[in-house]
Amino acid sequence: MTRIESLLLQFIQTRQHTQDICNPLELEDYVVQPIEDVSPPKWHLGHTTWFFEEFILKKHLTNYTLFSDDFSFVFNSYYETVGKRVIRSNRGNLSRPSVQKIYEYRDYVTNALKEVIAKNNSLELENLLEIGIHHEKQHQELLITDIKFILGNNPLLPAYNNTIKEHSPETHMHEWITIEEGVYEIGHHTDEFCYDNELGRHKIYLQPYQIANKLVTNKEYIAFIENGGYTNHNYWHAEGWDWVKNNNITSPLYWHNIDGKWHYYTLNGLQEIDLNAPVTHISYFEAFAYAQFKKLRLPTEFEWEIAQNKFSWGDRWEWTESAYLPYPGYAKADGALGEYNGKFMVNQKVLRGGSIATPTQHTRPTYRNFFQTNLRWQYTGLRLAK
């Protein structure tokens, strides 16, 4: 199979998978945006489509006619280079275009892409196609976490479906993996796809360290809660402590204490907490506070990358102590695609690993996810180091 054939296959599968994710939804679920960080599912459907139209069809398909002049305005996200856009907090106020119209838009663009691929297989097209596929996979992850928030924020707590299993118990006994000090190499180095923020394979020096072979579990986290974790400022950063107090945070997101027993909202509905499953839906502030409580710390992203082949990743994104910064030699691409990663490299923390919401083959040992330190709606957990 040639590269273009392989990409075409992936493209078709990815486009389909996005729609499969939305399949269990009521039409109304496509529309709402309960908080600014969560986008309406219909926006994800449209935005991933717009990306292909904007960056491939407009340039590479002769005589391509836009599906609608207005859609580039409605479905642009943060690409300042590409003109005006609906401000992010306003996405949930737009009932139009309708979901039906957006599915028509998807079909229209998917078909045009097939046409362009059939006619034209330059390297540039292949690379754009690849990034478009990975862009849509990233949004698949967000789709699942955003759907969870939309349903889990609703007082009726409706289930998404009955098949996704969010929580698998940690089966390993706790052990410390020991890594010796020395010079190590960090960053992507194979021929596979990666984002520009993983590039620049480079040396770093690590002090000797130990990293846990397993994620922190709900049972362990409940001990933190019960020992005053949310009321003792000593465990927290000053900014984290303000966040706790201003938002009355007393447990991870989606947790409900019903008659003294902890439950959580899952994609299958409300459930009793599985004590042996890894804790999830915690902010960096909480991950840090938990580590302080244990008199331990979070690993850096480099410590994680070097040790990662020695433990099972689990199905949680793991907060690291590392700030999201460019690797040596990093330079933003020119034009709108240059806005993909670089402009977020401030005041965010790196997460490593992957979660149950991550599509197959979308993560890898060098993958760098990143979020602000107060966010919790992703499947975020933690692993300890010392």
Place this chain on the structure above:
Amino acid sequence: MTRIESLLLQFIQTRQHTQDICNPLELEDYVVQPIEDVSPPKWHLGHTTWFFEEFILKKHLTNYTLFSDDFSFVFNSYYETVGKRVIRSNRGNLSRPSVQKIYEYRDYVTNALKEVIAKNNSLELENLLEIGIHHEKQHQELLITDIKFILGNNPLLPAYNNTIKEHSPETHMHEWITIEEGVYEIGHHTDEFCYDNELGRHKIYLQPYQIANKLVTNKEYIAFIENGGYTNHNYWHAEGWDWVKNNNITSPLYWHNIDGKWHYYTLNGLQEIDLNAPVTHISYFEAFAYAQFKKLRLPTEFEWEIAQNKFSWGDRWEWTESAYLPYPGYAKADGALGEYNGKFMVNQKVLRGGSIATPTQHTRPTYRNFFQTNLRWQYTGLRLAK
């Protein structure tokens, strides 16, 4: 026809009319809440239904089973007496219950109401039924203005339908109607239905005054704009001037200046402004500023009520200079229904008349509508006095 037969007929027609109003909508339009004052149409559908369930069925239908335990929580509006409720600004974040479910809820409650009416026609039931009908009519008015905002706030500016005519030109030549000073009587005094805030027929003393026979038109209002109405603080209350500056107000709501020509969004879509139609979608602040610009004033609600049979009302709610206050002897009813009017009698202005969104037979000469001084999404206009 007995009173209960007449009420049953009104009830059935009113329930149907609410659904007719929603008929042209896409399903997505039922869900969103672009600003706090605007409720999602599906919320109006549910809330008017909940009102009948809460205040009639629970008490007057033996063995009545609630359609859903959760709905009283979701569809309560501001009745603090009736337990917890979803905060108003969160209504647009709830994708469930689905529109389909709410229509089932409507049918269920409508049928139960028919049953209760067939079995039971006490005066108390009749009075509750009557207030429930009028409550739903009030929400029909809000439904139309909220739908207009939902569509008119969307960058695609979709039309609602092609049949509603929002604007009929003022055909009268301007004349001043003169009323002599003296003692007059104010307030409701017939056997017809009215709200408690219209009761307490009482004497007031009016100074001699003149009131215009027609509403201010778009053409006249454009002269205000063109003569610096929005940039000269002298025309404005201090609070109004802050509102203008903080919100960059430069024209009525829904107005768009396209290539130097004024257009407005209407339920039929974007149109050129009809210069002879009454100006609408202005706040009290704007109405007051316009009157200052003309060196005239707004009438009080009493001046309006005494003069109202001498002019044609038009189809705009008219801002008056009167603050919304209780009439002499006004007392809140006991219980949750007492929350209907009395608790809003502060920092709002009275509007008189009725608008194109007002259902038939819903307004009358003594009807007192009321809104905060900065609100514009109703069909609000103004008539001058001196």
Place this chain on the structure above:
Amino acid sequence: MTRIESLLLQFIQTRQHTQDICNPLELEDYVVQPIEDVSPPKWHLGHTTWFFEEFILKKHLTNYTLFSDDFSFVFNSYYETVGKRVIRSNRGNLSRPSVQKIYEYRDYVTNALKEVIAKNNSLELENLLEIGIHHEKQHQELLITDIKFILGNNPLLPAYNNTIKEHSPETHMHEWITIEEGVYEIGHHTDEFCYDNELGRHKIYLQPYQIANKLVTNKEYIAFIENGGYTNHNYWHAEGWDWVKNNNITSPLYWHNIDGKWHYYTLNGLQEIDLNAPVTHISYFEAFAYAQFKKLRLPTEFEWEIAQNKFSWGDRWEWTESAYLPYPGYAKADGALGEYNGKFMVNQKVLRGGSIATPTQHTRPTYRNFFQTNLRWQYTGLRLAK
């Protein structure tokens, strides 16, 4: 004594009295602005002086040299007509001009005023001088309440002095004064000074009513607190209830519950509450809620004015049920002085009477004070009616 001689005398006494009020302060007390409604004492000293310079000296004293070009910018309050001004919330951030400099400014302007009065006694000058004196008297009232807030907001609760007596017990037994229905006249009608908002003597019609001969006392108000006044939404306007909840209001301003006993901060420092003194430092929302709790109401400003010679006023401004609106025929003066009253005639309530902070001869039966419904730092109380 001619009018100008009398005004000169008043002018000198008023200028001196302002400084007497500031006498007990530490220099630091002149500078701070703990909330937007409270101005720093040094700002009051400068602003009342600027008023004379701006409206009299600039026009009526030939060759007058401004004390400083910058002061009109710093000490203008809300006179949009007179150019740029420091925004109100920024007054407490300005350490310069120093207090010493402002006292020099006061002397400079006072002397220039004496000069202009000696040379020139036109009616226009007399009228401007009179309004300037009354303007400064109004600020004397604010000076006292602002000083009280500045010291009472400080955790050290320092006393202002030991001589002002804020609270004199109500000595009257409660009685209802009965007024018959009929046409009455309202508004100023003597030759004495009044503000433009009192003018337009006019007829109004009053229903029969009764008004209490005394103000509500602290003892009575404590009964309201102890009977759940602040936790029962039924007593409150919807807007008032939001205010209570958002600000955690549980008692009047300056009240402290120490070991189960109510105390309040007074200008003499912290004291046990005098149960028989009139309650004070309550918002309109609280006054209204108290009346609801008693199943009574507040009087209108007209009821108060007609009955006021039948009771002792006490030393509290009294909230009325009346919205602050123009009297018939009211028209704003031209120019900056027209901004004095008219532009505040929206969303405020009228208070009648006067308080211990009111300078001698500054209030009268027709005087209309006005504040927003949530404000409490004035000496505000209430009298019941029915």
Place this chain on the structure above:
Amino acid sequence: MTRIESLLLQFIQTRQHTQDICNPLELEDYVVQPIEDVSPPKWHLGHTTWFFEEFILKKHLTNYTLFSDDFSFVFNSYYETVGKRVIRSNRGNLSRPSVQKIYEYRDYVTNALKEVIAKNNSLELENLLEIGIHHEKQHQELLITDIKFILGNNPLLPAYNNTIKEHSPETHMHEWITIEEGVYEIGHHTDEFCYDNELGRHKIYLQPYQIANKLVTNKEYIAFIENGGYTNHNYWHAEGWDWVKNNNITSPLYWHNIDGKWHYYTLNGLQEIDLNAPVTHISYFEAFAYAQFKKLRLPTEFEWEIAQNKFSWGDRWEWTESAYLPYPGYAKADGALGEYNGKFMVNQKVLRGGSIATPTQHTRPTYRNFFQTNLRWQYTGLRLAK
């Protein structure tokens, strides 16, 4: 000279120097707090004194009597461990304690410290004394920048004095200093005082890099402004771009464009800009954007530390690309002193060097200053790397 003798001398000099800094102020300047980040000078005077009382006198001076019970409440800053404190944004609302009282407090505590030193020279006392001295030196730096903001924010733009020289021109020609790749050592390693955040001397690996021998000048920065630096989103982080737009940022802090010519407020008053002086009062966002504009980057703190002996530091704190994070092995001290540094190690950037506001012997090659990415009131500049 023994260590305790040397510390006593430093203590006396430091206490005196703080007061010398305040000497040119008017009393009113001690009181105000124009923004939350800026504390009133009187608060600095009290807080540095409270630090000695809280951490030394209470424990080490037998029978020590607190100067005032209330002061620990008023002058605590962020030490959550030591009980309640005045929230930071409220400092400028407190006129008491008076400046005079605070100077008395300083004398009282300074004398008690001399007494405790005379009696007791344990190592623990010496260490606490040393940290107290360095704590006060840090506040001397803040005192100068806070005074500059207090005066520079005032529309009268008063000078602080005529002797401080804020700006010395860069005299070096631009050159790139080249550093080879390899393993280097970072962190404090002498016997001199340092903060806990500098400890943990450890190895790091550096890629080859070049760092400029001089700071970016005003002239160079003006070229950035004139080439659309503040209007081209491509140069900015997404968060930085929001900051620019929300705050209408168009130049460094204190810059005024007067008739087309750039001026800045300095401690000597308003001056024309010295084109050859290093640019200052810029945020990290601006430093980063400038580097992007030049297609270069900021150095990391490690690159700076390794190269710093090869260039002259200038008199500006220099923004680095490094997030403020703990060094390997860092652990917070127990108790309240543990709150000194560790709890700020999130969402801030490291600055290296020192500024004209830095007291003598207060900075060193390993010193790590840190601020949020939007702050500009320190003397912050930038040096380029590649």
